[in-house]
């Protein structure tokens with residue numbers, strides 16, 4: 001589709017937040033252009049979605065931004081996966097559909113964003129994503145063993161991991177998977193014939209066009225321009241702050257160092273970067289576990305069970321996820337992978353996203369500063385010991401492959417091996433950067449709506465929460481009620497686009 005000259009609302013980025021926002025506004029009749037840097041692969045049955053993006057049994061990497069992790073990890077390479085394709089990361093992610101805890105959203109202390117305000121939007125987003133629970137027969141032998149072992153270790157079994165008030169439990173995660181297909185945000189929110197919605201792929205935005213303090217459109221990296229009555233950035237936690245910075249909106253010293261004229265000094269843009277730091281412990285399999293898995297026919301997802309655990313440092317709700325991964329090795333033939341990773345769900349370490357120039361082709365510098373706050377290391381070290389209590393009750397599992405240390409040795413191993421849980425957020429936070437109406441402070445007609453506006457990421461995987469942000473900001477911009485009838489058909493898979 002060719003780029004129009006102007007529109008009412010331009011949404012930049014088609015991740016779960018951008019799709020939910022654009023879909024909901026368009027469903028209510030608003031004129032919307034959704035720009036996506038990656039390709040628009042069309043509706044679900046277009047034939048253009050590759051098998052890896054559709055197959056929900058394992059993560060895909062076929063469309064990735066290729067962000068460098070060098071600033072975070074000077075001595076090793078850890079992929080900071082971010083999808084560059086219609087649907088954003090919902091098109092290659094793990095499909096766990098998780099809400100978190102009441103304390104998360106209430107803790108944001110933003111008017112209109114408390115848990116009670118958001119629950120109806122979670123329900124809408126989950127309906128659109130076709131979220132459902134596996135049947136008992138679908139649970140793999142590995143995950144069945146995890147459920148049993150956790151209960152033997154004293155962790156209660158829950159039928160609903162999304163109970164916002166239940167704080168220690170193991171259960172099978174609800175998922176947005178439809179017949180083995182990753183039911184991404186584009187399928188959930190865009191796959192419909194909205195006359196007023198134009199989706200344009202291969203349209204990377206370089207910067208926001210400003211006249212005085214008002215946003216009047218966007219300039220694409222290839223030089224094309226689109227005028228708009230309002231601009232909403234939904235380009236994700238790494239790219240939304242980068243677009244603002246390239247537009248001269250950000251910390252004055254950072255802009256000066258990058259050679260960008262400062263239009264609006266806003267120190268919070270690109271600050272407050274955080275994710276759930278994680279540590280992965282692998283185990284040898286056992287002949288019986290492998291036999292039971294080898295005997296399974298059909299589709300076998302590697303992720304199913306999640307435990308919400310409390311470390312000795314936990315002050316409210318829970319502060320750990322244990323998210324077992326098990327089954328055929330995704331990259332090695334005739335090999336298995338059995339892992340019991342733990343993640344700190346209440347991170348206090350904060351990093352930064354910073355552009356080094358105005359060049360839209362250059363990737364921003366991403367420094368996650370993992371474990372810069374000792375609290376996160378304390379929680380992870382406790383988490384590994386709690387995980388071991390569960391693993392010790394899994395007779396089907398072989399021995400721990402490493403680090404096998406406790407105390408100082410374990411802490412050292414965690415520092416060396418810390419990874420992420422794929423949930424970055426916080427870089428255009430409500431409070432310092434945008435208001436509770438998602439508008440950038442001090443400027444007009446410019447909004448941000450994605451995981452970057454989370455003041456603190458929830459104790460949850462962030463796909464559905466991102467879509468909830470999109471729905472919430474759509475309701476604010478479009479003055480729509482939470483039970484607006486235009487939402488009823490989301491996710492039905494009609495696709496005349």
Ligand SMILES: Cc1cc2nc3c(=O)[nH]c(=O)nc-3n(C[C@H](O)[C@H](O)[C@H](O)COP(=O)(O)OP(=O)(O)OC[C@H]3O[C@@H](n4cnc5c(N)ncnc54)[C@H](O)[C@@H]3O)c2cc1C
Pocket residue numbers: 012013014015016017018035036037038059081082083084085086087088089090092093094095096097098203204205206234235236237239240243422423424450451452460461462463464466
């Ligand atoms: C490998 C992986 C596994 C994950 N597993 C899970 C899971 O199981 N459950 C879960 O809940 N969450 C999971 N997540 C996290 C979840 O997918 C993300 O939190 C969520 O997608 C973030 O949504 P978003 O809308 O904020 O941004 P994104 O999903 O990052 O979307 C941003 C979009 O904007 C586009 N864009 C960026 N810059 C520009 C630009 N300049 N111009 C135009 N377009 C641009 C991008 O290409 C992208 O399509 C996973 C993430 C990854 C990477």
